[in-house]
Amino acid sequence: MAAKSERAGAGYRPAPVHTHPDDVPLLTALSALADPVRIQLIRDLAGHPDWALSCSNFDVPVGRAAKSHHFSVLRDAGLVEQRDQGPKRLNRLRREEFDDRFPGLLDLALRADSVT
Amino acid sequence: MAAKSERAGAGYRPAPVHTHPDDVPLLTALSALADPVRIQLIRDLAGHPDWALSCSNFDVPVGRAAKSHHFSVLRDAGLVEQRDQGPKRLNRLRREEFDDRFPGLLDLALRADSVT
DNA sequence: CAGACTGTATGATGAACATCGAACACTTGG
DNA sequence: CCAAGTGTTCGATGTTCATCATACAGTCTG
Numbered sequence: 688m689a690a691k692s693e694r695a696g697a698g699y700r701p702a703p704v705h706t707h708p709d710d711v712p713l714l715t716a717l718s719a720l721a722d723p724v725r726i727q728l729i730r731d732l733a734g735h736p737d738w739a740l741s742c743s744n745f746d747v748p749v750g751r752a753a754k755s756h757h758f759s760v761l762r763d764a765g766l767v768e769q770r771d772q773g774p775k776r777l778n779r780l781r782r783e784e785f786d787d788r789f790p791g792l793l794d795l796a797l798r799a800d801s802v803t
Numbered sequence: 804m805a806a807k808s809e810r811a812g813a814g815y816r817p818a819p820v821h822t823h824p825d826d827v828p829l830l831t832a833l834s835a836l837a838d839p840v841r842i843q844l845i846r847d848l849a850g851h852p853d854w855a856l857s858c859s860n861f862d863v864p865v866g867r868a869a870k871s872h873h874f875s876v877l878r879d880a881g882l883v884e885q886r887d888q889g890p891k892r893l894n895r896l897r898r899e900e901f902d903d904r905f906p907g908l909l910d911l912a913l914r915a916d917s918v919t
Numbered sequence: 920c921a922g923a924c925t926g927t928a929t930g931a932t933g934a935a936c937a938t939c940g941a942a943c944a945c946t947t948g949g
Numbered sequence: 950c951c952a953a954g955t956g957t958t959c960g961a962t963g964t965t966c967a968t969c970a971t972a973c974a975g976t977c978t979g
Contacts, residue, residue, distance in 0.1 A: 692942065693946080694939040701975055708910040712918060712919045713842070713911070713915040713916075713918050713919075714837055714838075714839060714842070714918055714919060717836050717837035717912075718837040720833050720839050720974080721834040722830075722831035722936095722937085723829055723830060724844070724937085726829070726830070733881070739900060740963090740977090741955080741956090742955075742956065743954085743955065743956080749939090750938070750939055750940080750960095751939095751955085751956070752938075752939065752940080752941095752956090752958080753937065753938050753939075755956060755958085756936095756937075756938085756973090757937090758956095761807050770958095771956095773946055773947065774945065774947065774954065774955045774956075775946090775947095775954090775956085776955075776956065776978065788963085789911055789915065790907065790911070791906065791907030791908070791910075791911065792907070792908070792911055793903055794907075795829070795906070795907065795908055796833075799905065800828050800829075801828050801829065802828060802830055803828045803829075817960075838966095838967085840967085843935045856924090857925075858925075858926065859924085859925065859926080864971060865967080865968065865969090866968070866970080867925085867926070867927090868926095868927080868928085868929095868969065868970080868971090869967065869968050869969075870926090871926060871927055871928090872927095872966095872967075873964085873967090874926095875927090887926095887975095887976095889925090889975095889976055889977065890924060890926075890975065890976040890977065891924090891925065891926085891976090892925075892926065
């Protein structure tokens, strides 16, 4: 269809939009980490090699839609980078870049005990 | 006393309840810091000697009730200690204790540029 | 004691957010 | 081409949270 223009519909999937940690406000970073699901996501991610996990590989107690939302928040906070490979979206934790912008914060999120 | 006394009404003011940083969950600490008003409060606090400021001395763009609420959140997060002196409630930033529990986090909140 | 000042509790309101179910788009494999 | 798998968007829902206005309790000073 004419209009479909090939790929402009609402549900189309362009390359994921990323924000570099250098451009992330402090409050955005803290808010992104102040959620139990997202903490679990980045801890899972930290436990695997870069690009090893696609979104569906994470075992968090929420549905697909919510999970997609959480990854969007993590991208906006400069915590996660994503890359499409076929139908899958592979993930990488932006350790060094994020640590340059907020020294020690990621370590805290990964190591502090008793999240709740 | 059965009734214990006359001072049990709703608006009575007992000594403020504190939580030691050691007992603060990670998410509570992050959530407490993920607010622009509270960031401003602790930065103000960090710029003055311990016990130098009472609640009304802080210049944040919210009313008294909201300010009182924010101090309550900061107490619960182990960030602030309060002491009553007459009608005033004096404040202290719990730098060392909080830093022992969450190393580097307070420094980040105090020094990171571009809060928003 | 009266009045001014300081801080808290309560109830209400509006905004932000986490979540879900369903629909949609794309990729890959039969 | 069709079906299965992956991830996003949309609309709706319920909850949490920041805020205010008001009322109240306590302290201090005159």
